[in-house]
Amino acid sequence: MIESEIKNPIPTNIITGFLGVGKTTAIQNLIAKKPQNERWAVLVNEFGEVGIDGNLFEGMTESQNGVTISQVPGGCMCCANGFPIQIALGMLLAKSNAQRLLIEPTGLGHPKEVISMLSRNYYREILELRATVSLVDARKIKDRRFTANETFNQQLEVAEIIIANKADLYESGDFPSLLTYIEENFDLGSKSIYQVQHGALDKEWLEQPTTLNNLTPSNDKPAEEQASFLPANLQTPTEGFRSVDNSGEGFFSRGWIFNPSWLFGVNKLRSAIQGLEVERLKGVFITSDGFIAFNKSDSIVTQTHLDRLEDSRVEVISGRTGAMDGIEEALLDCLVQK
Structure with missing residues (x-):
């Protein structure tokens, strides 16, 4: 108690x-x-x-x-x-x-x-x-x-x-x-x-x-x-990546979690994220330049260095389901090492 x-x-x-x-x-x-x-x-x-x-x-x-x-x-x-x-x-x-x-x-x-x-x-x-x-x-x-x-x-x-x-x-x-x-x-x-x-x-x-x-x-x-349950936290994939969707209040989200052995390129990520037309993006990535957090809001992209990460993951939110099209391919194109 x-x-x-x-x-x-x-x-x-x-x-x-x-x-x-x-x-x-x-x-x-x-x-x-x-x-x-x-x-x-x-x-x-x-x-x-x-x-x-x-x-x-x-x-x-x-x-x-x-x-x-x-x-x-x-x-x-x-x-x-x-x-x-x-x-x-x-x-x-x-x-x-x-x-x-x-x-x-x-x-x-x-x-x-x-x-x-x-x-x-x-x-x-x-x-x-x-x-x-x-x-x-x-x-x-x-x-x-x-x-x-x-x-x-x-x-x-x-x-x-x-x-x-x-x-x-x-x-x-x-x-x-x-x-x-x-x-x-x-x-x-x-x-x-x-x-x-x-x-x-x-x-x-x-x-x-x-x-x-x-x-x-x-x-x-x-x-x-009352009920004693929690929603299951998605586990880091041992191979490749996984994605999951959610929706509510007129918005849609899609998130990805990537195997921690995969490395992303910082410049590629920044360019890809800047090109996305979405209301909100948050991501943390293991990159060739260290651990980086990206944030996009009001079309402004910022990045911050972190001290540690267990995996790479990103969440995108939009009021349009069609906004999710092509994002997965764009993220995978940012990989520099699998």
Whole structure:
């Protein structure tokens, strides 16, 4: 039982935001600011099935001491039954003995489901739910594809703290448009709003309490009485590669995992990724130049060196099924050694 191992409720923050807004980078920045003597746990849920974010966190060995990471693939954290997250959360807390918990739901998930689950009496004895932090790109307020999206709006609605990320890319009217949108649709006075660049969150923001509106559980059925299963994590192939699809909320994903003996060419990967017309791409690759993470959002491709990887894997998300055509061939063309 978790309760017997936890003396004080663990300060817990949900870090939410739509696809490509920079949630993972923000959490990486928070981890870099973690006091050395503290133990943190991070629970990550991804829309795709292969799981990239866990590999990104684990590849950062310099800031990894005292951090335990668990990922639940397939977007199931925000589903109505919530069984997978309950099991994963219990295992993570038992393993980590954490003094702080950060939860990153998928950018396509409904955060109200997660907040409702964590507000049950059972979890109130274990977790101290603090401010929900929602990252948003203020430029998206001009795009009805976002403002008409239920998930996008719910992420803003539930947040006590709203982070206008990527502020270095804004035009003069972008941030004021965000403030106007929040004022017209939500309670602006109940939210703290900050502009940042590159996910540079202040660790002190995590201490802000949650509101009473976010402490309404859907039911109080104890987690240990519910189904005890987790979605199977895809294993690294001993030969070749494997791929898997997922869909939901009007989006489609396809992920690939490659045998770790395969080496990719960095320049080939960058060129191939730049040429893809997709909403979102995350990948970690074993290359002839070391371990590299690639990220594509808003047609911008970035790459980062990692300290270690167990395999190469990539996840692509798009609102069009046809966008997946030809991606597998393009990735295989980037190989320099099998």
